[in-house]
Amino acid sequence: MKTIIKTENDKQIKIMSTKVILFLALLVAPIIASAQSIFDKYEDNPEVASVIVNQKMFSMIASVDINMEDPEDQKFMEMIKKITGLKVFTTGDEKVSADMKTTLNRYLAKSDLEELMRIKDEGQTVKFYVKEGKDENHVKELLMFVSGLKELTKDQNIEISGKKREFETVLLSLTGDIDLTQISKLTNQMNIPAGDKLEKAGKQ
């Protein structure tokens, strides 16, 4: 008799707690959905070129049947599914670059991001910031900031919509449940400016 009561109690508590969670989720969902990134303002800046990829795109990519016998590929697809967004902003303008740097610092000050690594190489600086995830290989957010690219891309022919570009600054933000060990594969696939730098984030 006693055990029956206990299980019924448990059941009720379970139902209660699911209700609470559901309620909280409903409450928080619109806040998360409408959460505007501090960097979104650059989208309308005439000196900035941007790419924004939404979660839906990643879930669509993950739903494509690709022959996946390789367990590595499966891992990669698992990671794709968990990405909630990708934003890339690039600019060749010095003023905007400086402004981006200020915005970044402001963002770093008020968020839980910590520096993962910093690379300096011939006037070019690459910084990685991450927000801690469920374990040491996973992060909730990965932010890459590359500055001083101009020297490097001057002699290369990087063309976007038919026009030669010289990048001064690249800001890349990836959110979701990100497996750092899989990150280099993503950049290989997507042809992101300075994507080769991102490879290093997974290799340290």
Add this chain to the structure above:
Amino acid sequence: MRFFKPHILLIFGFITTVLACSNEPSLQTYYVDNELQPGFSTLDMPLSFLNIEEAELTKEEQEAIDAVDKLNMLSFIINDDNREQYQTELATVKDILEQEDYEELMRGGSSTEGKFKILLEGEEDDLDEIILFGNADDKGFAIVRILGDDMNANHLVKFITTLDKADVSDEKAGQILNFFQMN
């Protein structure tokens, strides 16, 4: 009497929602309203246009082609006289694409050289429509719609690769195809 009240409210709510919805212009009504207007040009392309040799297709490719009904495009080209109209039309289209029915997959570009947006309508495994929207302030804008029935991501990937086999003589249709292959 008290018993009925919530029901009446519900019905009232339902009716207002339906009315509100039907008042919103959809992309389809925008097409129909504007296709003959000056400044606009349209192109409707049934898939037979692609002249794909059916015998050459694999089963998956055939399935992909079957899932897609047609492509259509509405474009607005800027000239010296219609700059103002461009701004208002652009705002209208943007408003339509902001509606909840259309889910944005990605967007990008720059405001000086033109922007693009890819959206879809329908459920993930049952897509009704894929929309590609691009605009550049010195050229105009274009909306390309891929209309189909129960399309999914697989079909799309196959469809775009199948376009390589298409043999299109018409110059304008060729332009659409180039647009796809560019991306």
